[in-house]
Amino acid sequence: MKRLFLxxxxxxxxxxxxFTSSCSKEGGDTIKVGEFASxxxxxxxxxxxxxxxxxxxIEEINAAGGVLGKKLQLLTEDTQSKSGESAxxxxxxxSRDGAVAILGEVASTRSLEAAPICQQSKIPMISxxxxxxKVTETxxxxxRVCFIDxxxxxxxxxxxxxxxxxxxxxxxxxxxxxxxxxxxxFFKEQFVKNGGQIVAELDFNxxxxxxxAQLTAIKAANPDAVFVPGYYTDAALIAIQARQLGLNVxxxxxxxxxxxxxxxxxxxxxxxxxFSTHYHPDVGSDLSKRFVDNYRKRWSGKNPDALAACxxxxxxxxxxxxxxxxxxxxxxxxxALATTKDFKAVTGNITINAQRDASKAAVILQVKGxxxxxxxxxxx
Amino acid sequence: MTEFFQQLINGLALGAIYALIALGYTMVxxxxxxxxxxxxxxxxxxxxxxxxxxxxxxxxxxxxxxxSAIFIVVIAAAICAVIGMLIEFLAYRPLRQRPxxxxxxxxxxxxxxxxxxxxxxxxxxxxTKPFPKLLPESTINFGAxxxxxxxxxxxxxxxxxxxxxxxxxxxxxxxxxxxxVSFNEKAAVLMGVNIxxxxxxxxxxxxxxxxxxxxxxxxxxxxxxxxxxxxxxxYAFVAAVIGGIGNLxxxxxxxxxxxxxxxxxxxxxxxxxxxxxxxxxxxxxxxxFKPAGLLGRIQPEKV
Amino acid sequence: xxxxxxxxxxxxxxxxxxxxxxxASFNRYYLGVAIDVGISTIMAVSLNLINGHTGQxxxxxxxxxxxxxxxxxxxxxxxSSSAPPDSAQGIALFVVAMxxxxxxxxxxxxxxxxxxxxxxxxxxxxxxxxxxxxxRVVFQTSxxxxxxxxxxxxxxxxxLFWAMSVAAVTVYVVACLVNxxxxxxxxxxxxxxVAASAMGISPTRYKVTAFVIGAFFAGVAGALYAHHKQxxxxxxxxxxxxxxxxxxxxxxxxxxxxxxxxxxxxLTVLPEFLRGFxxxxxxxxSLLIIAxxxxxxxxxxAFQKKSQTRS
Numbered sequence: 001m002k003r004l005f006l007x008x009x010x011x012x013x014x015x016x017x018x019f020t021s022s023c024s025k026e027g028g029d030t031i032k033v034g035e036f037a038s039x040x041x042x043x044x045x046x047x048x049x050x051x052x053x054x055x056x057x058i059e060e061i062n063a064a065g066g067v068l069g070k071k072l073q074l075l076t077e078d079t080q081s082k083s084g085e086s087a088x089x090x091x092x093x094x095s096r097d098g099a100v101a102i103l104g105e106v107a108s109t110r111s112l113e114a115a116p117i118c119q120q121s122k123i124p125m126i127s128x129x130x131x132x133x134k135v136t137e138t139x140x141x142x143x144r145v146c147f148i149d150x151x152x153x154x155x156x157x158x159x160x161x162x163x164x165x166x167x168x169x170x171x172x173x174x175x176x177x178x179x180x181x182x183x184x185x186f187f188k189e190q191f192v193k194n195g196g197q198i199v200a201e202l203d204f205n206x207x208x209x210x211x212x213a214q215l216t217a218i219k220a221a222n223p224d225a226v227f228v229p230g231y232y233t234d235a236a237l238i239a240i241q242a243r244q245l246g247l248n249v250x251x252x253x254x255x256x257x258x259x260x261x262x263x264x265x266x267x268x269x270x271x272x273x274x275f276s277t278h279y280h281p282d283v284g285s286d287l288s289k290r291f292v293d294n295y296r297k298r299w300s301g302k303n304p305d306a307l308a309a310c311x312x313x314x315x316x317x318x319x320x321x322x323x324x325x326x327x328x329x330x331x332x333x334x335x336a337l338a339t340t341k342d343f344k345a346v347t348g349n350i351t352i353n354a355q356r357d358a359s360k361a362a363v364i365l366q367v368k369g370x371x372x373x374x375x376x377x378x379x380x
Numbered sequence: 381m382t383e384f385f386q387q388l389i390n391g392l393a394l395g396a397i398y399a400l401i402a403l404g405y406t407m408v409x410x411x412x413x414x415x416x417x418x419x420x421x422x423x424x425x426x427x428x429x430x431x432x433x434x435x436x437x438x439x440x441x442x443x444x445x446x447x448s449a450i451f452i453v454v455i456a457a458a459i460c461a462v463i464g465m466l467i468e469f470l471a472y473r474p475l476r477q478r479p480x481x482x483x484x485x486x487x488x489x490x491x492x493x494x495x496x497x498x499x500x501x502x503x504x505x506x507x508t509k510p511f512p513k514l515l516p517e518s519t520i521n522f523g524a525x526x527x528x529x530x531x532x533x534x535x536x537x538x539x540x541x542x543x544x545x546x547x548x549x550x551x552x553x554x555x556x557x558x559x560x561v562s563f564n565e566k567a568a569v570l571m572g573v574n575i576x577x578x579x580x581x582x583x584x585x586x587x588x589x590x591x592x593x594x595x596x597x598x599x600x601x602x603x604x605x606x607x608x609x610x611x612x613x614x615y616a617f618v619a620a621v622i623g624g625i626g627n628l629x630x631x632x633x634x635x636x637x638x639x640x641x642x643x644x645x646x647x648x649x650x651x652x653x654x655x656x657x658x659x660x661x662x663x664x665x666x667x668x669f670k671p672a673g674l675l676g677r678i679q680p681e682k683v
Numbered sequence: 684x685x686x687x688x689x690x691x692x693x694x695x696x697x698x699x700x701x702x703x704x705x706x707a708s709f710n711r712y713y714l715g716v717a718i719d720v721g722i723s724t725i726m727a728v729s730l731n732l733i734n735g736h737t738g739q740x741x742x743x744x745x746x747x748x749x750x751x752x753x754x755x756x757x758x759x760x761x762x763s764s765s766a767p768p769d770s771a772q773g774i775a776l777f778v779v780a781m782x783x784x785x786x787x788x789x790x791x792x793x794x795x796x797x798x799x800x801x802x803x804x805x806x807x808x809x810x811x812x813x814x815x816x817x818x819r820v821v822f823q824t825s826x827x828x829x830x831x832x833x834x835x836x837x838x839x840x841x842x843l844f845w846a847m848s849v850a851a852v853t854v855y856v857v858a859c860l861v862n863x864x865x866x867x868x869x870x871x872x873x874x875x876x877v878a879a880s881a882m883g884i885s886p887t888r889y890k891v892t893a894f895v896i897g898a899f900f901a902g903v904a905g906a907l908y909a910h911h912k913q914x915x916x917x918x919x920x921x922x923x924x925x926x927x928x929x930x931x932x933x934x935x936x937x938x939x940x941x942x943x944x945x946x947x948x949x950l951t952v953l954p955e956f957l958r959g960f961x962x963x964x965x966x967x968x969s970l971l972i973i974a975x976x977x978x979x980x981x982x983x984x985a986f987q988k989k990s991q992t993r994s
Contacts, residue, residue, distance in 0.1 A: 040499050040965055042607060044506030078961060083833075083919030087912045088715055092958070095711040112835045113914040121711075134835055175653040175823060176918060178832035202646075203653035209601035209608060212390040213646030220383045233508040237601045244519060245386070246526050265510040265603045415805060471973055478980040481740070485933045488926055489972035496965040614922075621809045657820030660813030664798065667810055671801045 030073040031066075031328055033058065033318065034099030036089050036114060038106065041081030042207055045233065046106045046307055049259070050128055051076060053308030054103055056298050057315035067322050075099055079110055090114040094121045100328040101125070103314050106307055108132030108178050115142045122330040124321075124337055128314040129255075129307050132182055136356040141334050143356045145313045145345070146278065147380070149179070152254050153186025155276050155362050155378045156227065160187075160252060161194035163364075163376075164274075166224035170200040172214060172238065174230045177206050183229035183254050199223050204238075206230065211238050212245060219247040231256040232305070236266035243269040250274060259305035263370045271369075276362045277306050278347035280374045283363065291346045306347075313345040382524040387643050393531040393600065395639020396538040400593035401616030402623065402631035403545065404586030410562035410626040411582045414480040417487040418467055419590055420613020421494035422460050424606060426591025427511065427598040428504055429456035434512040449514040453595055457588035464587025465580045473576070498606030511602035514595070534596045541589065542632055548585075549628065558582060562626065615642070618663050624676020633674060695851040703844035714843060718911050720951045721846030722904050725853045727931040727947035728940060729900035732857050734929065735938035736866075737893040738873030739799055740808040743815030744901055745924035746795075747788040749917065750818060751902025753828050755784030756837045756909040768838035777840040781849075781906040788902020789895050791818070796894030800887050812922050822917040833916035834909070841911035849907060853900045858940055860896070869893060873938070934975060936982025946983060 035054050038047030058074045066072060075097050077089035086105065093099040094117060102118050102125040105111045111130040118125035119139035127135055127144040131152065136142045160166045169191060174180035188198055200221035202214035215238070218226060226242070228235055228251050235257050242251065253275035262270055281288045291312060295304040304312075320343060321336035322328060340352040348360040359380045365372040401423060408416045433452045441448045471490050475483045499506045520527045549555035557578045560568040569575055597612055598604050619638045623630025638659060645651055645658045666674065706714055730744045758780045766772035795814045799807050822828045829835070860866040871879035872886045880886055909915050927950070935946030953971070957964040975983055 039962060040496060040506065044499055045508060045605070048501075048506060076961070077958065078964070080965070083914070083916040084908070084912055087914075088712070088719065088955075089958075091712040091715045092955075096713075109832060109835075109914065109916045109918075112832075113912060116836075116839065116913050117711075132832065134832070138836070174831075176831055178830075181831050201649055203655075204646075205611075205656065207607070208611065209597065209603070210390075210394055210642075211601075212394075213387060213643040214652055216383055216386045216390060217647040217649060217652075233603060233605070236508075237603050240602065244526065244528055246519075246521075246524075261508060261510075265508060267510070409805075415808075471977070474977055475980055479937075481933055481937070482976055482980045485930055486973055486976040488930065489969050489976065492969035493966065493973065496969060500962055500966065618809065618813070621806065625805060653824050654820055657817045660816050663813050664810050667802060667806055668798055671806060673806075 030071050031068070031322065032073050032075055032097060032099045033315070034090070034093030034097065034102045034104075035074055035076045036079055036086055036093065036102065036104040036110075037076065038081040038110070039076070039078040041079075043081040043107060045261075046231065047079070047081070049305050049307040050104075050106050050311040052299050052302075053128070053295070053304065053311030054315050056295055056308075057312045057319075059298070060294070061315070061319050067319050068326065068328075072319065079105065081107075083109060083113065086110040086113040087117060090117045094118065094123050099123065100330065101318050101322075101333060103128065103311070103318065105130060108135055108182075111135045112138065115139065118142065122334075124318075124330060124334045126314045126318055126337070128310040131255075132178055133355075133357075140338075140356065141330070143317075143337050143352060145317055145347070145350055145358045146255075146310050147360060147362060148357050149182035150186045151380060152276055152362060153183045153229075154190045155364070156183075156252050156254065157187045157190030157194060157196075158378075159274065159276070159364055159376075160225055160227070161191060161196045164225055164250060166196065166250075168197050168199045168221075168223045170202070170218045170221055170223040170226045171198060172202050172204065172211075172218060172226055172228045172230075174206040174234065175203040177230065179256065180206070180229045184227065187227050187229070204230075204234065206234060208234065209237060211241050215242050215245050215247055218242075219245055223249060225250045225252055227252045229254045229256065232259040232262040233265070236262050236264075236270060239266045239273060240269040255306045258365075258372070259307075260303040261305070263367060267370075270367045272367060274364060274366050274375070276364050276378075278309060278360070278362065280363050280365060280372065282374050283377065284346070284348070285344060287344055288346050309346045313347050313350065316345055317343060317350060383647070385522075385525045387647050388640070389525065389527050389531065391640035391643030392636065393528075393534050393639070394643060395636035396535050397593050397596050397600075397635075398612060398616045398619050398639050399632040399635025400538055400541065400589050400596070401612055402620040402635045403542075403628060404590045404593075405617055405620040406623070406625055406628060406631040407558075407582050407586045409620070411558060411579055412472070412476075412483075414483045415487070415617065416583075416586075417484065418490040418494060419586065420609035420616075421491050421498075422464055422467075422587045422609075423590040423594035423597070423613060424498065424604070424609035425463060425494070426456050426460045426594035427604045427608065428498075428606075429459045429591065430514065430595045430598065431509060431511055431604060434514060438512070444513045444516055446515065452514060453592060456595060457591040460591035460594075461584035461588040464583040464590075468580060468583040473579075495606055495610075504606050506606065508603040508605045511598040511604050513602075514599060528600075530599050534599070537592075537596075541592065545585075545589075545628065554578070554581060615659065618659060622663055622666055622673055624670075624673030627673065627675045627677075630673055630675035689855075692851055692855045696848045699844050699847035699851065702847070703842050706843050709843075715911075716952065716955055717843055718841055718846040718907075720948050721843070721850045722908050722911065723928075723931065723947040723951045724850040724944055725846075725900055725904040725907070726928045727935065727943050728850075728853050728857055729897045729904070730928045731932050731935070731938065731940060731943045732860070732869070733893045733897040734932050735936075735943065736857075736861050736869045736873060737890060739890060739893065740804065741795075741811040741894070741897070742808045742922060742925050742929065743795065743811035743813075743818075744897070744928050745920045745922065746811075746815030746818040747792060747898040747901035748905035748908065748924075749815075749822060749915075749920035750791045750898075750905065751784030751788040752905030752909040752915050752920075753822055753834065754787040755780040755902075755906030756834045756915055757828060758783055759838060759840070759910070760834060760836070763838055768840060773838070774840070777838075777845075777910060780910075781845075781903050784906035784909075785899040785902040788905065789899040791902075792894045792896075792898025793891065795898070796891040799890050799894065812925070815920070815922055815925055819917050819920050822920075828917075829915075831917070833914065833918075835914050837909050837913045837915065839910060839913055841907045846907055846911070849903055853903075854940060854944065856896070856900075861940075870938075930972060934972075934983050939982060942982055949983075 108130040115138035257275040325336035619634035623634030935943030
């Protein structure tokens with residue numbers, strides 16, 4: 001019997017030998033672009049939004065004639081919102097499917113998992129909406145088209161202390177999400193620097209449905225405002241339960257709030273709350289308005305959220321870089337990406353800085369009458 | 381002190397829901413001796429049934445009224461009862477004579493199947509959906525302590541269901557048969573009990589309770605998605621074990637305890653991030669001192 | 684255990700070594716999946732010692748993996764500046780980290796194994812599940828281990844050689860243990876605890892031993908995993924991950940090492956083949972699990988066991 005399984009082990013190892021690579025890098029009349037997103041699992045809703053944005057961009061680019069005379073082919077892999085999967089699927093996209101560049105992911109931890117693989121294979125990777133500073137620190141092939149946590153956290157802290165004149169603020173963080181924790185950290189630092197006071201810090205787990213325990217404690221601390229960095233699914237429920245408990249102070253959020261789902265679920269409970277995000281169609285370029293229209297047309301009336309817009313931009317930035325590099329060679333595309341300057345995108349003008357992050361403005365919006373109302377723009 | 385009473389109310393309402401779910405786990409365990417992992421997904425299906433039913437029923441009737449709410453809950457519970465019985469018939473019955481672990485894996489398979497099918501675009505989709513108002517809502521204030529009318533409904537209805545369940549199990553023939561099956565299956569067969577019918581009935585009843593719990597859960601936090609059952613399902617499972625699995629009053633007690641515990645731990649700054657850990661730590665401590673749960677009987681080892 | 688098995692072990696390691704010499708020419712995707720297969724094998728075989736051979740029911744195996752992975756990765760990250768990944772010191776550090784991860788996991792295994800003295804069946808299952816969740820929550824809140832972000836930038840040290848030879852060693856150790864005179868005790872405890880203790884076999888000792896050894900290898904697997912994926916997040920070790928391994932053990936046939944290995948390979952490779960089906964993939968996967976359990980309830984690969992009489 002022992003023989004059987006040891007023999008089996010050898011079988012496994014030797015089948016590895018048979019797996020020698022057979023990927024076709026160039027060739028064909030398409031340029032293969034890899035995308036990895038959480039299409040199923042706990043964070044499926046974010047991954048699907050992001051995927052819809054990317055796909056729309058690729059389709060539009062192809063309709064306009066493609067890049068370098070070739071059509072772009074989007075290869076999408078699902079990460080199931082699980083850690084461990086991203087490394088596998090990005091390996092697959094890069095080494096087996098011959099993707100020339102990688103787009104993804106929303107969650108910083110999953111982008112961090114894929115980044116070393118792209119870096120080692122010299123394949124440029126653009127994350128649409130991973131805001132953790134560590135992501136692009138992995139290496140010079142890793143880029144992003146969104147701002148980073150320190151910027152957004154600071155923006156909201158300044159808004160709270162200057163525009164809202166809040167002196168005491170409570171922070172309610174998603175303990176499972178590094179995005180939420182990152183924003184909370186930089187918000188706290190700046191807010192205290194501005195002379196404010198953090199009166200309560202409570203935590204929840206992303207995906208929770210019951211927040212009353214923590215909100216009761218927050219109410220007891222009597223804050224002027226509550227900072228709730230997190231995603232719209234949680235934020236809407238938090239707003240509802242805060243109203244029910246009589247916690248009638250403004251809630252503040254980040255770009256994770258931007259989705260029509262926020263008002264759809266939260267209804268009148270989210271009225272009057274504020275959040276920062278990438279753009280607003282009213283003050284954005286024609287491109288932004290066109291994007292919103294086309295997205296609605298393509299995805300049967302659904303309004304795009306911030307994740308879709310960033311994903312759309314990531315594909316545009318990549319196509320532009322390939323065009324300028326006039327090749328799909330990883331290193332040359334990387335160089336082109338690094339010199340992206342004032343690129344007109346949906347979420348504003350994108351300039352890639354020395355840290356390979358997009359430096360662009362943030363806007364602050366308020367929920368008014370079930371719509372997002374533009375308040376102010378904050379330059380980096 | 382206001383904070384304490386507020387948390388007490390929060391915890392009781394949450395605990396009542398856990399208790400309803402835990403009853404389903406414990407009943408199935410009583411007759412089949414295995415943990416039905418798919419129970420938490422039946423809860424989700426209950427909430428979605430109400431989500432799809434509500435617009436239809438409310439537009440046909442008088443909008444969000446007590447009558448339409450009861451109608452919706454009853455139909456959703458009936459749908460879930462049928463689904464529960466179907467799951468048992470298709471996936472568990474063929475394995476009745478097999479080791480319980482085999483059935484457990486099948487249950488995990490069923491649970492994954494429901495979750496991933498639900499996440500598919502053509503079914504529910506992964507998006508969080510806004511749950512409609514089933515009842516006119518208002519806030520009742522006692523000084524600074526506020527209570528939702530929904531919470532009152534949940535607490536009253538849960539108490540009613542528990543009493544009803546107790547009557548069914550203690551004072552009907554079917555209930556007696558259920559107790560017989562859980563006490564000794566072979567002897568029950570010899571006494572002329574139709575085991576298949578009783579097990580089907582238990583699954584139906586448990587799934588109906590899960591559906592009601594799912595709707596209550598969605599009424600408190602009106603955002604539903606295909607994975608919404610995972611967390612309350614896990615907590616209710618823990619509650620059932622704390623109370624002594626297979627024991628009905630134990631499940632209700634465990635549910636309330638866990639709801640209160642989660643709420644009070646969640647309200648303390650610096651502790652709220654350990655909330656899930658604390659629930660399990662208390663579970664372990666209780667099991668170390670009462671290895672069969674709070675109200676469970678320790679069965680002596682038979683040689 | 685005869686010397687024949689030792690020869691097989693040696694041969695397996697040599698083959699693993701030779702194959703990994705050519706690994707540079709492999710497609711990295713297949714290489715990655717092959718390493719995943721090795722890690723799953725270690726996890727499934729070590730869990731099989733607890734759940735299969737000893738008849739306990741642990742639902743917290745991913746917790747041990749997390750303990751091993753996080754402590755090992757923390758060690759390499761702290762010392763990596765003085766021992767660059769490519770150097771001999773780097774590899775030595777990796778080996779030390781693996782052992783360290785295994786050791787911390789084994790200590791945790793002792794802590795989890797002790798309650799098993801009083802509990803059995805479903806109660807033990809829920810306690811191990813609870814321990815697994817507590818471990819996850821602790822890592823999630825601990826700044827030392829990166830809190831919600833987890834640990835990133837872990838040097839890539841796990842090669843096909845390490846994954847495969849540790850898998851071979853795990854299989855060897857578990858097989859030797861179970862087939863030795865001492866190890867018969869595990870099976871005795873599994874078959875009938877009361878009868879075993881009547882024969883002078885201490886069920887307590889065997890149960891705790893199974894937990895400690897099983898946890899040790901899970902910890903080593905965690906270290907391999909950390910240095911393979913290069914990123915560790917506490918979220919990745921929730922109880923669904925433990926369930927993955929439980930499914931492997933039960934599908935392979937409880938207590939059947941050969942079957943469990945095949946199930947580990949199959950369940951790691953199968954989802955890769957299903958990637959083409961995109962959003963239908965997990966639906967198909969779950970249906971396959973249900974179908975397999977209905978058609979082969981005794982385990983897919985319940986081969987004949989070597990002359991073991993069972994009641």
